Amino acid sequence: MIPDSFIQELLARVDIAEVVGRYVQLRKGGANLLGLCPFHNEKSPSFTVSPVKQFYHCFGCGAHGSAITFLMEHTGASFPEAVRSLASTVGLSVPEENRSPRQQAEDARRREEVSRHSQMLEMALAHYRKSLKQSPAAIRYLQERGLTGTIAAQFGLGWADADRQGLAKVFPRYDDPLLVEAGLVIESEDGRRYDRFRDRVMFPIRNARGHLIGFGGRVIGKGEPKYLNSPETPIFSKGNELYGLWEGRLAVRSEGQVVVVEGYMDVVGLAQQGVGNAVATLGTATTPTHVQKLLRASDKVVFSFDGDKAGRRAAWRALQACLPLLRDDISIRFLFLPDDHDPDSYVRAFGPEAFRACLDEAVALSRFLLDELASRHDLSEVEGRAACVHEAKPLLLAVPEGTLRLQLQHELARQVLLTSDELAGILAAAGPGPGAKPAPGRPSAPAAPAPPAGQGAGDHGELPPPWEGGMVVPDDPDMGWQPADSAGDEGYYGGYPDAGSSSGYGGGQAQQGQGYGKGGGGRRNFGDRKDRGEWKGKGRGRDEGPPSLAPPPGRRPVTSLAKRLLRLLLSHPELVDEMGEQQLEVLDKGPHLHLVRDLVVLAQASGARHLGALLQAAEPDSDLALVLQQALADVMAQAELPEPQVEWEDALRRIELDALRIEQSELVRGGLADPAAKAHYLELSQRITVLNKSSAR
Structure with a gap:
């Protein structure tokens, strides 16, 4: 490490x-x-x-x-x-963290093993690519599928001929155990060896970093199995990988979505027609790991399956894998093509624009879920509706709490003739599901109670009422505050011409008296906290989810306090140098400010003092990393502030003022009968006065 x-x-x-x-x-x-x-x-x-x-x-x-x-x-x-x-x-030597000699030796062995696996696979790929140019039958098959040499080069397609030991020409030590471990060679019980892939078009499988980790092979005749993958190896697990994710990475960004299809040929065929943002699972059902990788690539995913029973079963399994990973800010949809078409045949028959039009009409996950449940039960009968709820319970409970789950519950309740509260009670009785976690939100601020009968506003003695001066306990603390490899593609089929179709897509995240001035007392250096050294954006706040940086629909785009502070810190990470325990405690008082506090802790723990370093320090896929990525465009376009320190201090002052006023309201609610409560109320009032005076300066 x-x-x-x-x-x-x-x-x-x-x-x-x-x-x-x-x-x-x-x-x-x-x-x-x-x-x-x-x-x-x-x-x-x-x-x-x-x-x-x-x-x-x-x-x-x-x-x-x-x-x-x-x-x-x-x-x-x-x-x-x-x-x-x-x-x-820059003349630096890369150190390694302190590890025991045994750990270092194991790391070195592992690196060497991975390196040798990769070298063997690359040597085999070079052999397969060369063999393709010498196979008229394989070239004819690819041409009949409309694939040009350019697209074949882009995906590195090859050919494994019928020779049982064809790889012996590549590896003089054909008895090397690593050939078996890498999945290139099979050894029978009697010790005889032969190539795993024979008489197949070869599709190299690369991971998200572009490293070759395995192969898929497709027969061009009537042999079985139609598709054959590399076995599980130290560097390849087909249940975790997506074919085409590396090759289509640029198109995914350009198109703004990723399309999941069923086979290698669908991916390559779509890319040939200019739809380069398709990927495929490797002959397995969609897994949560697949979904995680898809959502890492894009927040818009479309699963495209055949419209037959097998296709709908595959779609249902994909839906179940998606449920625990759903969020309110992503889109997952399902496209079912006519029974006689797969994506490759459809785009060849009707063109890429017709296929894109189909993608635009894909069914939302929520609609697919509700329609599928309705189709399995007779909702005209009490028993059918009860059975529908019974089947839906584990599915709904798998969805993390939030607006999407709430909407699903409302729709299902209407479908089975229950009220939303009745369905919520049924789900509550079933207990939390495996994917359930608290919804993004905040505790509501307590409303100031009406004074008891016969007691006026001034009946608390000399205590100033909390609403004096127009102060209103904020329900929303943010409300309204706006502070002042394709080399060699030419002639890829050797002496054979390309197919007639056009080449497709070509592409390859102080307290006393002075408010919060720099000299505030009671500070402690961050180094005093021994429990923060390894923090990288995980843990605190994860269950609450990140706040959206987009303005709510129908509202004026007001820069909220949390967003403003995040952008301020991202533009000026050096602000954390002046922060101590007192300021962190103030951030703790503000609802929705946990990610601001986490960013401060990350900057202090990592030493990051510019945005690029902060991005690198944040734990990938954490809530904090997600919010940082969402804020990038705003930070890049944001003009430099003349006095960022003043902005920061003013924000902290406002946070504390809101917290103090809420605390006063809670004391009022208790009636202030206790002398200690009255004394504390006066202390809070004095602190509010100090903060207001420092704000007026």
Whole structure:
């Protein structure tokens, strides 16, 4: 493992403009640099690099990240490879975290094993690609499917001939045990060996980093099985991988969605016709791991299955895998083509625009779920409706709590002639489901109670009423506050011409007296907290979910307090240098501010002092990482504030004022009969006065 501290030191030393500039022609555009995005096709530059914030962001496709992320995404390097490459340019040596000699030896053995597996697979792929050029039957098959040499090169297609030991020409040591372990060779019980793949078009399978991890082979005649995958190996697990995810990564960004189809040929055929954002599971049912990878690639997913019974069964299994991972800000839909078509045949028959039109009409997951449940039961009978609820219970309980689940419950209740409350009671009696977690939300602020009968507003003695001066206990603390590899594609089929169809898609995240001035007392350096050193965005706040950065429908886009603070910190991470325990406690008082606090802790723990470093330090797929990614465009476009420290101090002051006023209202609700309560009320009033005076300065 490479220590986090080294990653932050590296990012502080490298210049992202220089790193990106090796691959992209950049020009000055105000405080930033502009260029044509290397991750999607565009004619006008929307790709922006910030030398100050040390990150890049494309306003066209959403690609973003640090210098490390850029190398990984653009060159296909792994994380360690990208780190080592950058370190070599600034004269740094990459250290390893302290590990025992046994652990280091195991790490070295594992790296060597993976390296040898990868080398063997690449050597086999080179053999298969060369063999394709020498097989008229395989070329004819691909041409009949409308595939050109260009698309074959883009996906690295090959051919495994009928020779039982064809790979012996490639590997002189055909008895090497690693050939069996890599899934290239099968050894029978009597010790005889033969190639696993024979008489098949070969589809190399790459992981999300572009590394070759296995193969899929398809017969071109009547043999069985039609598709054959590599077996489970140390680097390949077919239940975790998606074919085409690497090859289609640019198209997924460009199209804004990912389409899941059933086979390799569907993926390649769609790409040939210009629909390059398709992926396929490897002959297995869709798993939660698949869904996680899909949602990492895009927040819009369309499953496209055949319209027959088998296709609908596959779709239902995919739906069940999606349920625990649903969120209010994603879209998962299902497309069922006519019985006599798969995606490949449909797009060849009617064209890519007709297929895209079908995608636009795909059925929402919620509609598919409710319609499928209704089709399985006779809802005109009491028994049928009861059975429908019985089947729906575990499905609904698998969905995380939130608006989507609430809407599903409302729709199902209407469908089975129950009230929403009745259905909610049935689900509550069943207990929480495996995917259930608290919904995003906040506790409601207590409303100030009406004074008891016969007691006026001034009956609390000399205590100032909490509503004096127009103060209203805020129900929403944010409400209204607006602070002042395709080489060699030419002649890929050798001496044979390409098919007649056009080539498709071509592409390859102080208290006393002074408010919150810099000299506030009672601060403690972050180093005093020993429990935060490894924090990377997990844990706190995860169950509550990230706040959406988009304005609610129908409301004026008001910059909320939480969003404002996040953007302020992202633009000026150095603000955390002046924060201590007192300020963190203030953030704890504000509902919805847990992610702001988490960002402060992350910056202090990691030492990140620019946005690129913060992005790299955040735990991937955490709520904090998601919010950082959503805020990138706003941060890039945001003008520099003249006094960010003043903005920050003013925000903390407002948070504490709201918290103090809510606490006063709670004391009023208790009647203030206790002298200690009255004394505490007066203390709160004095603190409010201090904060108001410091705000007026």
